[in-house]
Amino acid sequence: MTALVPRVQARLALPAHRLVRGMLEGGYAAVHTGRGIELADLRPYVRGDDPKDLEPKASARSGELLVKRYVADRRHTALLVVPTGRSMAAHRRPGPDGTGAGATAKRDLAALVAxxxxxxxxxxxxxVSLAHGDAGGHHVLRPAGGAAHLERCLQAAHAATTSEAAPTDLVGLLQHVARTVRRRTILLVVCDDVDASPDLVVVLRRLVAQHEVLVAGIGELDPTDPALAGGTWDLDAGAPLPSWLREDRRLRSEHAAGTAVRTRALAEAAAAAGASYERVGDEDDAVRAVLRLLERHRRGRRR
Incomplete structure (x- = not known):
């Protein structure tokens, strides 16, 4: 199976680290002392200290009361929420020969953004942690550090996204996250063009109350694109779309207008819930789109 993290590393440039630090700042392990699990040092007891922090053996050796200080655990957890319904297995644009071969799969772009x-x-x-699933069920991978765990997360979402999967259920997946993930996270939702339903706004608001929520939208393949000489396939219906779709200019215009309306509605729904939204055009735009999303979220927190 092709590794996904190297694809991410190849796309990520140095400016990403400079821009994103504004949102991810907040202290890390070994920077501040406080409550944690790793012992930092000992210091003399002062009035007001918690007696539970006394170190009896060191106090007996030194002849004075000493209390323990711990390294405060200030690491973030990035929770990647990726719907893996069959709509995410679709292709986004035709290949160079117009047949769909070599087209960009939405699941590949979703893995790149996440x-x-x-x-x-x-x-x-x-x-890093992962929540993925469809109408058939939801799964959450435990948080852990390191590139190897990130690779496992991306591979799990990528492998679960197939044309045989159950329908996409973003609201259900987010509701599952809201019920099961208690620790505060930086929560990235990578989704396709879903309807901005009232239920979606409600669950986004619930998540924003506990987490830092960012939403990255991935566009659909345009079935009216004349370049699709080989035709298109409706994954939900399991049948090819009629060829006359690519010959109707009025239908093409209406489809483009409808897509714009849906995208705007999703952005407005995210904003109404207090989440940040950015649309990702393609793989070449992915890094810039992620930076815009992080910067928009950083500015939003300051207001």
């Missing part, structure tokens, strides 16, 4: 945020987190020493 991997960019995940790799930034890994480089900062943060943990």
């Amino acid at each position: 991997g960019l945020v995940g790799w930034l987190a890994v480089r900062h020493g943060d943990a």
